Amino acid sequence: MKELELKYGCNPNQKPSKIFMNEGELPITVLNGKPGYINFLDAFNGWQLVSELKAATGLPAATSFKHVSPAGAAVGLPLNEVERKIYWVDDMDMEFTPLANAYARARGADRMSSFGDFISLSDICDVPTALLIKREVSDGVIAPGYEPEALEILKAKKKGNYNVIQIDASYRPNPVEHKEVFGITFEQGRNELVIDENFLGNIVTENKEIPKEAKIDLIISLITLKYTQSNSVCYAKGGQAIGIGAGQQSRIHCTRLAGSKADNWFLRQSPKVLGLQFVDKIGRADRDNAIDLYIGEDYMDVLADGAWENIFKVKPEVFTKEEKREWLDKMQDVSLGSDAFFPFGDNIERAHKSGVKYVAQPGGSIRDDNVIETCNKYGMAMCFTGLRLFHH
Numbered sequence: 001m002k003e004l005e006l007k008y009g010c011n012p013n014q015k016p017s018k019i020f021m022n023e024g025e026l027p028i029t030v031l032n033g034k035p036g037y038i039n040f041l042d043a044f045n046g047w048q049l050v051s052e053l054k055a056a057t058g059l060p061a062a063t064s065f066k067h068v069s070p071a072g073a074a075v076g077l078p079l080n081e082v083e084r085k086i087y088w089v090d091d092m093d094m095e096f097t098p099l100a101n102a103y104a105r106a107r108g109a110d111r112m113s114s115f116g117d118f119i120s121l122s123d124i125c126d127v128p129t130a131l132l133i134k135r136e137v138s139d140g141v142i143a144p145g146y147e148p149e150a151l152e153i154l155k156a157k158k159k160g161n162y163n164v165i166q167i168d169a170s171y172r173p174n175p176v177e178h179k180e181v182f183g184i185t186f187e188q189g190r191n192e193l194v195i196d197e198n199f200l201g202n203i204v205t206e207n208k209e210i211p212k213e214a215k216i217d218l219i220i221s222l223i224t225l226k227y228t229q230s231n232s233v234c235y236a237k238g239g240q241a242i243g244i245g246a247g248q249q250s251r252i253h254c255t256r257l258a259g260s261k262a263d264n265w266f267l268r269q270s271p272k273v274l275g276l277q278f279v280d281k282i283g284r285a286d287r288d289n290a291i292d293l294y295i296g297e298d299y300m301d302v303l304a305d306g307a308w309e310n311i312f313k314v315k316p317e318v319f320t321k322e323e324k325r326e327w328l329d330k331m332q333d334v335s336l337g338s339d340a341f342f343p344f345g346d347n348i349e350r351a352h353k354s355g356v357k358y359v360a361q362p363g364g365s366i367r368d369d370n371v372i373e374t375c376n377k378y379g380m381a382m383c384f385t386g387l388r389l390f391h392h
Contacts, residue, residue: 001026009037027171028142032155033163035140039118041068043142046120047167049073049227054122056196056219059239062102062129063224064117069232069247071113073224074105074240075216083108083238086268088284089132100128105240107136110261111288118142118163125150133157137285144169193387195222200360200383204372207381213238214335214358214381221337222360222389228339230390233347235262235354236335242266243354251338255347258336259354266331266355267295267324277313286311295319331355339389341365345374352378362388 003020017037019026028043035043042065049070053061059075076098084090087108096104099121107114119133121143130150133141140163141154154164179186197215199222210218217236224234228246233254235243243262245254267273268291276294278287290311293302299318302308308315336351338361348371351359359375363384375382 001029004030006037006040007034023174027168029166031146031151031164031166033140033158033161035163035165038067039140039163042066042118043120043140043165043167045227046070046118047142049223050120050122051169052195052223052226053220056194056223057216060097060099060102061122062099062106063120064103064106064114065120066113066115066117069229070106070224070227070241070244071117072106072109072241072244073220074102074109075220076100076102077105077239079104082269082274085274086265088287092131094128094131097126097128099123099126100132103129103132105238107132109240109242109265110244112292113261115285115288125154127153130154135284139163140165142167191226191389191391193226193389195219195226199385199387202363202386203381203383204363204368205375205380205382207376207379210358210381210383214333217335218337218358218360218383221335222385225337225339225389225391227391230339230392232339232391233258234337235259235351235356236337237262237333237355242334251340251342252344252346252350254338255350259350262334262354263328263331264292264295266328267319270319270324270327272316272319272323276316279311279313282311295324328354333357335360337361339391341368341388342371343367345370347371348374348378348380352380356380359383360385362386 002025003018006017008015009017019040046063046065049063050061053075057075061075063073064071079101087104089104116137116139118139119141124145125143126147127150130153134153142165154162175190177190221234221236224241225232231248231251231254233245234241235258242265243258245258248254290302302311332355334355335358336356341362341364343365357380359382
């Protein structure tokens with residue numbers, strides 16, 4: 001198949017629409033559903049991301065994409081008891097495979113942003129992973145293959161309309177890529193940069209120690225950034241992205257946005273949030289939204305009389321600003337990647353508030369000395385990669 005006609009482009013008024021190959025055949029087979037233009041953009045970007053994570057770490061990888069940027073990305077490390085709770089999988093009586101762990105992490109890190117995601121999996125989709133996907137609101141999935149039972153589970157989603165794409169894992173694109181904007185064709189070499197531990201060798205701070213686990217997290221953050229709309233910053237910990245700030249014009253805004261998401265990820269692990277008693281049969285999305293409001297500045301939206309009764313069995317106490325700060329001060333050993341250099345030390349100051357200890361960024365700012373000095377103040381280890389990772 002050389003081309004596939006689509007219903008429409010980014011918006012319903014943008015017709016005609018299709019994906020096609022100038023040479024050869026499309027490397028994908030649609031096994032179920034009718035994926036759209038944005039679905040394919042998410043699928044192909046996500047597939048590249050998880051393929052590179054698998055190659056770099058040797059672990060199965062998953063990503064949850066929304067609007068051509070990842071909401072979450074992770075490798076298949078085991079889940080602890082708290083992680084199983086905050087990702088809403090603690091009620092599943094099954095053995096979690098590494099791929100299932102990867103998707104639980106990728107989907108669970110930022111559940112608000114992942115709602116209605118497009119999933120990419122580095123490995124053949126197994127039954128445990130399909131069972132996780134079954135219970136989430138999602139547009140579709142791309143993987144190199146599917147176990148027969150897993151495929152049947154996925155085909156049953158969305159009244160039989162769930163998008164399931166199989167990609168040829170051996171496919172390699174042309175090294176020169178093209179993009180058309182306003183009738184004008186742009187050409188560039190594909191970003192074939194391989195990100196691995198060798199990328200982290202130039203440590204410029206007084207602290208030169210980056211342990212193995214932190215190197216994996218830095219690699220995850222950098223590969224995630226490679227497929228995130230720029231400007232972008234990514235916080236990572238424990239084998240997954242925990243906060244991604246995408247598409248901001250100012251780098252400090254990227255750092256703040258990603259940092260606030262990382263903070264929310266950790267606040268969800270606090271006893272106050274874990275102890276929330278929700279009414280029976282509350283929807284998963286409603287529960288996620290209630291938690292997001294409860295830990296944020298608009299907590300009265302869910303705690304006001306007449307509101308909390310529809311959400312909680314028992315009215316929760318206010319999670320005060322002081323209590324949240326006390327809990328966040330326990331977050332440590334977070335890794336942070338940036339797709340371009342930090343122009344000011346204020347980015348490091350903000351990162352410190354979210355427990356960042358390890359940093360990877362290109363370097364090259366006229367204020368590199370100030371950024372290094374700020375890292376030294378907090379005992380951080382920072383490496384200069386020397387290479388930018390813009391993606392548009």
